[in-house]
Amino acid sequence: MSLDILLPWLLPEADPSLYNDWTLSFDSSLGVSILLSVAVLVLLSLLASAWGLRRISAARRTPLLLLRVGIAALVLLYLLEPAIELRAVSPVRSKTLVLFDDSESMALTGPDGETRWSRVRDHVQTNEDRFVRLQSLSNLESFRFSDAVQPVEGLPPALTLGGTKSDFARLLEDLAWQAQGRDLGAVVVYSDGADTEGVGLEEIEAAAGAVDAPIHVVGFGYEDAAPDLAVKAIRADDFAFVHNTVKMEVEIEARGLSTQLVPVTLKRGGSVLETKEARIGGGSVRVVFEFKPKEVGKEVYGVSVPIQPEEAVTSNNAKSIVLRVIRDRIRVLQVAGRPSWDVRFLRELLEQNPNIDLISFFILRSTTDVQKAAQDELALIPFPVNDLFTTELETFDVVIYQNFTYRPYRMAHYLRNIRQYVLDGGSFLMVGGDQSFEPGWYAGTPIADILPVRLGGALGWDEADYAPRLTDEGRQHPITRIGPPGLPPSTAYARLPALSGANGSLGLVPGARALLVHPSLPGNPPLVSIRDVGRGRSMAVATDSSWFWRFVAVGEEGRAGREYDRFWNQSLRWLIRDPALSRLRLSARHPVVYKGEPVQADVTVLGVDYRGLEGAEVQAQLVPFDTRTEGRSTTLRTGAAGTAVLEFEDVEPGTYVMRAEAFDENERLAQAEEPVIVEASEVERRSPFPRPQLLEAMAKASGGSFTRISEPLPELELEEARRVEVDRSRVVPLWDGFPFLLLLTALLGLEWWLRRRAGAP
């Protein structure tokens, strides 16, 4: 109803110019439940009255019922207290947001030598008239966005381009939230679209569609960026199994470069693993590398492409990742010169360990044995020397020569492979007997180069019984701490039967360590000795009677053979460098950090009982991965739980190795290393290219427009404001006046008269 008709009727004395809007309201103070109860009662009364009128004619019943319904409606209206609110209202101006991308990529120069940001500034100034118009129609507000959305002054604003992230999905979520309940006329976005979060177009469209305002984007195309070739991403699983094939997918992105083949190089550590060619020309190409990690632990893999002429960003031509290599099962090769009890009990132990994948080869018949059966009556197979010691060798974690001599099998030239295998990170264990060490003719061979003991003129094989003697190192070392926790290490050996038979040697080679020695042979030759060789490890057990600790100990000493199990299990763990065996644990909190973030690692030092060692000194270094020299150093002391936090700040981008060495009262306990990568700016390295498709998708999904930075800003349509401001109002009740009472009385009287005439109850 028009206010012109309503106002004189409601407030004859009011000035019509004071109000331009009205609205109906109900001011009842009764609760909803009471009103509903009354409504139900009224309805039931009407139904009861209709039932009472059923015997009179329809011509008389209908007016009566209508009157009663009218009366009931008036009663309900009375309770609802209806009123007319007269208002003087005025519309609210809508808001236009202008957002400027201030991420680092906006500082990149294009082919014309100008930065993206300077072109944005020029565009705003060139299209000033458009912004003046927008300002006249709406409230214009400027914001910057990258890491966060924040208001800024000026158009164009003065910005520092330092944002390390461009998260468009997050930006659109913020806008959608901002637009709720507010009158957003339009959004203008200046950006290159270089998203750092890898958002997809569908996700952007969905997010832009949720913003209740058109988004007009002024953006950059590929032609606005300098030529660039980048290793955009390296994709691999978080971890890989050692000796199992790993697939690593590398995404190479090229913009502004002619179609050509470029070499893509994969390095492990500093060594080239493989180089493949990729055909670049436009957009992204994928290169897949497949390789087998050789060592358990954390390995640094780097991918690089050559720097092209006129590239503005060269830091993204190489990228590295840290791959965590774990072991599925420990692969052990056991080669035994002949079946013996020592061989049998070791095989049984290894076979029962579910974490070990054991391949055994026993020489069951020698060249001097008598053949009393045809070949097809024998279950013997040829000794696959070539396969084992060439192609398959590197698939093993540990190679065991157990009382085995190489001479009868024409495999002298394979011994070089074993030496190289150990130097490259493998582990070699020689177990004694009358065909091992000196009597096995190993002196002067490549095997002698990797053994912990010196050969060449030593006593060959001595069969006497003896009780082995622990060295100082042996008392501390996990291999020879085979007794129950809490007891002195030597106690365990006193409870074990004497051993029988030992290989002599000329002592240790430099760098090797003896854990057990023979007590009576001249020079006390090492019985159990260990050595770090190259990147691998070697161990020598110069007897074939360790099985006494497993079986003879059960009968003669009442033991259960656990010392034997511990000795060999710990030996295997030491050989494969099981991190759990180290008394120093170093773990980077983040294997990849960005420039400006601290490089941090958790350090734990353990005592001989493998509990946290308080007060241990940790000397730590951060050195470049390639040169491993001239790094930064620091010294820490462990706290109550044997832990400390290692931290280096302000580290320049690059690949590094954190090294730590733990000491307890000047005794060196252990050392550990951990790689870490410090990346340059995320934006520079990963996303230097404009993404016009992303910007176009954002504009289209929101009903806005996409304009290239080289084109003028079009006339922008604004959404009309839906909200109004109420300047004045007055409420006029409809229920408490004389007309309402008169109408009710009239209806009641008419109903009474009709009822009497009809003779109704």
Added chain:
Amino acid sequence: MRRRSFLQAGASLALTGAGAGLARAGAADLRFGQLRHDGLWSPRPNALRRLAWEIGQRTSIEVDLEPSVLDADAAELFRHPLLYLSGTGAFGFSEAGVRQLRRHLTFGGMLLVDSADARPGGPFDQSVRALMGNVLPRGAWAEIPNEHVIYKSFYLVPTQAGRVLRVPSLEGVLLDERYAVVYCQNDLGGAWARDAFGRWEYEVTPGGERQREMAFRLGVNIAMYSICLDYKDDLVHTPFILRRRR
């Protein structure tokens, strides 16, 4: 004395000028431990020596030819992971012997039982079953199937062997997936036994010398099984063995 002792002694002396000890078997070498019980415990006194000699001749296993005669409760039992029990007629062990034997077998030892009287259900057989009921009460006798590794641990042995062929298969008591007890009722020792003059002590029937050879092969296989366990079941051996069995 060890089979290769002379050669090794020579080599050792040549290399080092110091003589390696020759007085006893090497700690890891095979030396049978023959169990002494209260019955007729050594009906074939020359059998084991001959088997050991054959093992030394035919395989790379280093053997001590002279078996050790051991009481079941002797601590020395545990220096002999492979024990040999033979006899005719009823026999028994002391309680201590039963306990020691149980411990031996449980912790990795093996017992070859050889019935010299070759009478299934006879007094020796009954004593063996009663003894094993005490020694390994949770173990159950089972026929060792033809495809078991014991028949291919060195030779491919297709048939049963012994002085006689009274029962068609070996029996055993399985413990932790290995046969801790292997029982032959065909008198293997009778087929192995050879006197000091080089004559076979017993005639082998019905197969004659071929059957005797099979008895030695089975003996070699049992010894090899006790040392190598299921080595010949490793996957690497399977294609070769299958090809030869075709």
